[in-house]
Amino acid sequence: MDIMANRLDRGFYKYQSEFETKALEVLRSGWYVLGKEVQKFEEEFAQYTGAKYCVGLASGLDALWLAFRVLGIGKGDEVIVQGNTYIASVMGITINGATPVFVEPNEYNNIDTSKIEEKITEKTKAILVVHLYGQASKMDDVMTLAKKYNLRVVEDCAQSHGACYNGKMTGTFGDIGCFSFYPSKNLGAFGDAGAIVTDDEQIAKDMKMYRNYGSEKRYYNKVVGANSRLDEIQAGLLRVRLAHLDELADEKKVICDRYLAELDNPNFELPKIQPGATTIWHQFVIHSERRDELMNYLKEHGIGTIIHYPIPPHLSEAYQYLGLKEGDLPITEKFADEVLSIPLYNGMTEEEQSYVIDVMNRFK
Structure with missing residues (x-):
């Protein structure tokens, strides 16, 4: 698949x-x-x-x-x-x-x-x-x-x-x-x-x-x-x-609630929600110290992922003039090495969701 x-x-x-x-x-x-x-x-x-x-x-x-x-x-x-x-x-x-x-960001990104x-x-x-x-x-x-x-x-x-x-x-x-x-x-x-x-x-x-x-x-x-x-x-x-935005958001919430309930693997960390806050799940972003291994493993199993975002702005070539260097924002830089967005879109079938969950849970 x-x-x-x-x-x-x-x-x-x-x-x-x-x-x-x-x-x-x-x-x-x-x-x-x-x-x-x-x-x-x-x-x-x-x-x-x-x-x-x-x-x-x-x-x-x-x-x-x-x-x-x-x-x-x-x-x-x-x-x-x-x-x-x-x-x-x-x-x-x-x-x-x-x-x-x-x-720097907090634990809620x-x-x-x-x-x-x-x-x-x-x-x-x-x-x-x-x-x-x-x-x-x-x-x-x-x-x-x-x-x-x-x-x-x-x-x-x-x-x-x-x-x-x-x-x-x-x-x-x-x-x-x-x-x-x-x-x-x-x-x-x-x-x-x-x-x-x-x-x-x-x-x-x-x-x-x-x-x-x-x-x-x-x-x-x-x-x-x-x-x-x-x-x-x-x-x-x-x-x-x-006119359909709320129902589209609800559909994504159902998918993400399932991810939160069924994804279970010590090799990655699921997203947390800030008390008092709601999310419309634009992305479902996990953290993993083995991010690149996990990404390649998922690719081998036909599952696409995206890194949001691999290069923090302060380390981009465009902002070299600010004089910031690697190590100046350690949490930001750590997140850039860990974050991975897994499949999430309106119209995602239960079969597709189950496949993603099963494959991710089998990552060792």
């Missing part, structure tokens, strides 16, 4: 007629950029998250760097972020000329909030919280520190659509919540797409201006903006998936 680490076709076929009907509706409308589909998606996604405003954008990375641009954070400023995130989180900071200050305060300096202007792998971070600690030091809070929710902390949805704690709708996400488009949510009307207005070449009125440009518009067909298709 061959099982991919992730597959998107089954998620399409599950609602094929709805997706195709919506695509044709948009194509036949004759309006393809910033039309009614974008407006309706923004309204519906804001309502889903509990935020007052949503602004559709071209990608999750655009959501991140535009968030810091709109907040006025740039050269000479520092932004605290966890070390074990995807590099796009860090790019959102550095594209604006600001400096990332890395904090999210930022260790007990280690944030020691990193705050007079240059610190914001905390970027990443809700990694779909699990909400410990936001009460973050917001307490933000209030104490008058810091902005940006949430990277690229992997956490619908996850909550103490009943409140990720993206709605801080100043701006940034979302990616890359096809592999739980709320995935059929190409690149993103959005921000906020309760601040001025931030929403500024974001709409920045996404459209810095223009509020056609050909009148207030700032040097970007071309970062969520297009109509992606917005329409996202509306279809959003």
Whole structure:
């Protein structure tokens, strides 16, 4: 049996007629950029998250760097972020000329909030919280520190659509919540797409201006903006998936509950869930000191896996200029050598789940 680490076709076929009907509706409308589909998606996604405003954008990375641009954070400023995130989180900071200050992760793979305060300096202007792998971070600690030091809070929710902390949805704690709708996400488009949510009307207005070449009125440009518009067909298709998002998340939860109950092998460690937090299981990430052996063993048995992520941002070639070296973030680096995402996708059959569980349990 061959099982991919992730597959998107089954998620399409599950609602094929709805997706195709919506695509044709948009194509036949004759309006393809910033039309009614974008407006309706923004309204519906804001309502889903509990935020007052949503602004559709071209990608999750655009959501991140535009968030810091709109907040006025740039050269000479520092932004605290966890070390074990995807590099796009860090790019959102550095594209604006600001400096990332890395904090180690906790046992739940999210930022260790007990280690944030020691990193705050007079240059610190914001905390970027990443809700990694779909699990909400410990936001009460973050917001307490933000209030104490008058810091902005940006949430990277690229992997956490619908996850909550103490009943409140990720993206709605801080100043701006940034979302990616890359096809592999739980709320995935059929190409690149993103959005921000906020309760601040001025931030929403500024974001709409920045996404459209810095223009509020056609050909009148207030700032040097970007071309970062969520297009109509992606917005329409996202509306279809959003209507089914809870049932899709529930399906993944059933699979992961089974993994948690039936996977039993001392050669790897199962994911833990932070008290007060929920996860939408964007990935099911295990830790193993024998990660590479396990990965090769699974490959030999036809089971695909992915490493999220093999190279921490502070050790990437792109960020050599920060002057950080191996050993500076030992927990982050340890995680990079241990993490492995095993197969998880909507439409995964019970037979496929059983095969993965059986093969993993037989690893010696």
